[in-house]
Amino acid sequence: MTTAHQERPSALFVGTGRSVLTAATALSRHGWRVDVMSRFTKEEILGSPPGLTQVSLPTTRLWEQELGLDLWSADAPTATAVRLVLTGGATDPVQIIAPLPGEGQTTAIDSRLIGGRWMQLLDEQGATLHESTCRAADLDILADKFNVCVIGGGENNPMRTMFPVLDRPSGASSRIVLQAHIEGFEWADDPYRPGEGACLDMYSLPGAEVLITPVVAMVPLTHQLVLAHSNPASTRQIVVPTIAGACVQILARPGGVFDTLPVDRRPAEARPQTRQDGLPDRVPSAYPPSTIWEHMTALITEQVDTDLGAHLRACELIPHSELLTRVEPQVRDAVALTGRGRPVVGIGGLTRTPEVAGGQGAAAATLSGVNLAELAQRQHAAGGALDEAFLREAMALYDAEHGDHTAGFGAMVNAYWNRNDPAHEKVHGMVAALAADMRLAALWGQGLDQPARMAPLLGG
Template identity: 25%
Template sequence: MSPSPRVLIIGAGQSGLYLGHQLLKQGIEVGLITSQTSPEIRNGRASITQVAWPSTRALEDQAGLDLWRAAAPRFEQVEMSLRPPEGERVQFSGRFDADPVAKRIGGHAVSVDRRVKMADWLEFFEDQGGKVYIHGVTTSDLEYHVRMYDLVIVAVGAGELGALFDFDASRTSGGHDRIVAQAILDGVVWDGDHQLDVYSTLGGEVFFTPIYTSEGEATSVTMLANPGAALDTSDAPPRDTEALLGQMQTLLRENIPDVYDRIRGLGVGDLVGGANSMVRTRFSPGVRKPVAHINDTPALGMADVVITSDPVAGQGWANSTFCAQIYSDAIMERIHKGGAFDAEWMTATFERFYQERGRHAAVFSDMVQNFWLGQMPTHFGELVMAVLQYPEVANRWIGGFDRPDDYEKWMFDETAARAYLAEVATH
């Protein structure tokens, strides 16, 4: 291996472009393959909305990739509304900037339309000297690329390339299959300052997210449901924009009327960016093994390729960014210490990401699912009561969106949870 290795990244999503930029800054020769040009990305169909939580946004800022600092709507708060089938709703809010760590790095989150973000990052990557190749990649293409580059990283989780990486049945990324429908709209009703609003019911979840688009600020309305649940939109034709938006509104009117009121009267003419801003998809959470062998040469999978999380936990961009940062650090360490980018190194690099971030995000997803299955631990009711009584507990609960590893330190273990609540009560 040469002192300055050649790295090829396949995929121009959050993880691929973040890693590409980080390696370029270190003087590494980086090539990136994507099937779309930046105008095609910018004018294409929307993806499911993701959020850059404070620590994710801080990594982007540190990498010089916070390109919408003045434009993207910030939010410091999440409002949670839990709607059990019987009994009173549980409603509380928490702030990111209440956490000292988040406050130090700027305690706010942002959401930027993926089409804007990836198109801008791709163009910036080329401006910084990265090489971009526009074409699709098949398995047979990889046989050529693994011979030409010192390291090939696959950051495309769908299709033929994603299938090269075997599922790891011994691990979970949390949650279950989800049907997701989403509309990016202008004219959504807000009460006071914009924040992330989360409505959680037995039938599914609904997120209202302030989002920056090519046309300015808008609201992403995202509806998640288990297949067959009350908020499942599978009956509407996926490419019939009017029918899909209509079904979203009908299901909200029937199941969460006050949430429906926020988008009552909005139609396809209120979609920001037209029909391409309406999307429905299905997520199947799972973990894959991080190494695929192409003619006995290993390739490394990254982010969505190796871990697909339930979108209910909102960890998509966090997982992608932290995975890319860990991979970047591991690549530079390997270069400085010497040694090949072999399968053993690849497995260890992924393991570090999974232990530091991936497994915690999985626990977060399972927590939401288990809540509605009635499988939460016996002390969970005490936590809910404490959230309503103590702002400190509510802030820590919400802070877990940003740092899901914190949940196991206080929420899941009965002894630890009660000790924490007793400490809070003495303040």
């Protein structure tokens, strides 16, 4: 908290991504004056189309609990272990089952709940929310009025163009994502906690990873409810029904049999494929409800496991949860200067794309937000400058401690299936060891949560 002789510090946040809202909440709790600019109101976010669902692993959820952001702990479905099945190609299937750290801390939250409810929480804590589009010219003026200016919101924020793309890899891989939320999925029992835990399921194939994770899903607000709640005279509390369900994702490698990106969004090098079974090669750009889900279950039945496909077909699709999107990795400079020379910092997916196959999207967002907020609070309390040098040092520290390690699982499965990858043979040996040794599997499970711990395993 600020002392009597210190001016109350202030921070401006542009965007409503997970990283931005985490940092804003942390600084608000430290007594900072916090302003958040968003193109959408919290009501509009709660009534919007779905975004990419990201699993919160134990370390991420612990930080969210510390900040009062784990609003779903009472009714969130959770996993206590992970089951990875590597199948397909010329190799026999291999199964790894690893315990996850924490006592049932692993779950996913619909991204619309994250945005809408966390904005509502900031509003209740006294932050100022602005429904406004922020442009570079606006930021040039606003930056002079705040100690720190933070830009987030991933690739959906047009402000990303302020931050130059760097010619270095993010460690992540290009993916086409198909996603849906369902009810009625029966989880496999956790062998480490019989009768008490459940396994998060991951399937790795040459053309894709398939993830099935517990999720707090939701029924989005109707357009009429968005308008009703947006009325300044309204005193109605926003109630969004939540559902304990499962999030099913196909994370396809471009050009393979799982690649279903529409024609107008496919890379030029990905040629159409001819199929003999009548399954569509691509989901249309404009698709009726259940089209994506039906295509996902067909792909899983054909390419992954017939019984799994039948199980999924028996589940109920949660309306308005289907997503089809492309993830193209990139790295941008984390700090940019306004026209007047004031530094602004970009965090989360806006400046570095996380590997979606490794479950590190939520961690990358939450931990980058926590890192920036805690370092800014410490710097201000010590009387230090919140300048460009500080912001660069803060983001470099996050990269060294977490960001640089987030692609570990993706690197592992990519090397496993790619014979030309220098780590191919080493990873095959590692996978065999993990499948045979429960102690090593437990270390690998810790590495999913804290990816720096996976580096020694990948290093041999």
